[in-house]
Amino acid sequence: MGVVALVHVLVVASFVATALCAGNFNQDFDITFGDGRAKIVNNGQLLTLSLDKSSGSGFRSKNEYLFGKIDLKIKLVPRNSAGTVTTYYLSSEGPNHDEIDFEFLGNVTGQPYTLHTNVFAQGKGGREQQFRLWFDPTADFHTYSILWNPQRIIFTVDNTPIREFRNWESIGVPFPKSQPMRVYSSLWDAEDWATQGGRVKTDWSKAPFTASYRNFNANACIMSNGKSSCSGSNRGSSSSWMNQQLDSTSQQRLRWVQKNYMIYNYCTDFKREFVRFRVLILIGDVVNSSEDLRTQNLTGSLSRARQRGYTQSLGCWTKLRFHLQLLTHFNANACVRPNGRSPCHGSGSTSAWMNQQLNITSQPKGRHSEQNFHTFSQNLPKD
Ligand SMILES: *[C@@H]1O[C@H](CO)[C@@H](O)[C@H](O)[C@H]1NC(C)=O
């Protein structure tokens, strides 16, 4: 086969990839459950899921993807949606699966939905962030997108990034990057926990509940028989998303969302072990010297943390860096153990996180002894 023929094959391949973007629910998806409760109408342009007391419903993509930008317009269950959960996620199969989640937790009429996000890598999740939306997601369709490339995962709502999960494999945080995933969506009942912690149950007299979908668009690498549609020379050309990162405008938008609409962040949940671990680092049990802080040298602190049996794999490192910076900025010496001072006194008033730190250290006054450290660390739950 000559060069000309090869070029021809590539052109056809990229044409096929483009054609697949056009979004037709009949072509792109299989209904997975619901016994007639999932319906594709308008020549494949609209899909509706419904939920009643006997069953919910769901669908999944025919294709498996390994990296891509996936967009879907969704209009959520209106009015009293308490107890209902509308999911939209990417997931691989098998025991150590990867998953990138959007979940919309319903609420009683007039109260806001919760948008829940999570990232699983190699079977491990626990990286939840939750948000409010800045519009009524039941009044109209809005675009929810997952950008997934080898460096990062970006969740966006109507093109506004709400969350970025970076690839920190270089410091031991697993990142989904080798298992192909399908797009899934479902509408189901979770009245035991979904709404206001399960206190508000589903009102079945309002069933069936319905969510609607439009404009699926997968600008993505399709895997079939172990081969990616983006392999070889096709890779770079097809895809600005493949190397996409947040430009400064997007970063500003992200900060705006996180400041005003984030209602839960696993990275700052003090009930979680790794957050306490980070606090331990910062109160000077692991950070040995102001040297580490001044040089922003995490390697030293992290290797000492590992020596002490702490591991963490959940990917809150950016926050850790930030906190170290914060600490440096305030008064690093006051937080550092070898100087034997009470940790962080006087530097804490500006953030809730600092107050938490002061709270746990308020017991042992003065120098933080090895003994205190061991007692405290033994009381931590295991990861
Ligand atoms: C529902 O509304 C209540 C009250 O505003 C709020 O606390 C809760 O987070 C909302 N969302 C869910 C899923 O319960």
Ligand SMILES: *[C@@H]1O[C@H](CO)[C@@H](O)[C@H](O)[C@H]1NC(C)=O
């Ligand atoms: C802390 O740092 C000092 C000076 O850099 C070093 O001598 C000491 O061994 C370190 N201690 C630990 C526990 O790493």
Ligand SMILES: *[C@@H]1O[C@H](CO)[C@@H](O)[C@H](O)[C@H]1NC(C)=O
């Ligand atoms: C960071 O700390 C590690 C371990 O203490 C040390 O080996 C390395 O040289 C340090 N790096 C810098 C840039 O200071």
Ligand SMILES: *[C@@H]1O[C@H](CO)[C@@H](O)[C@H](O)[C@H]1NC(C)=O
């Ligand atoms: C300090 O911690 C205790 C127990 O963890 C908690 O009950 C208390 O509310 C905390 N105080 C502050 C000011 O955060």
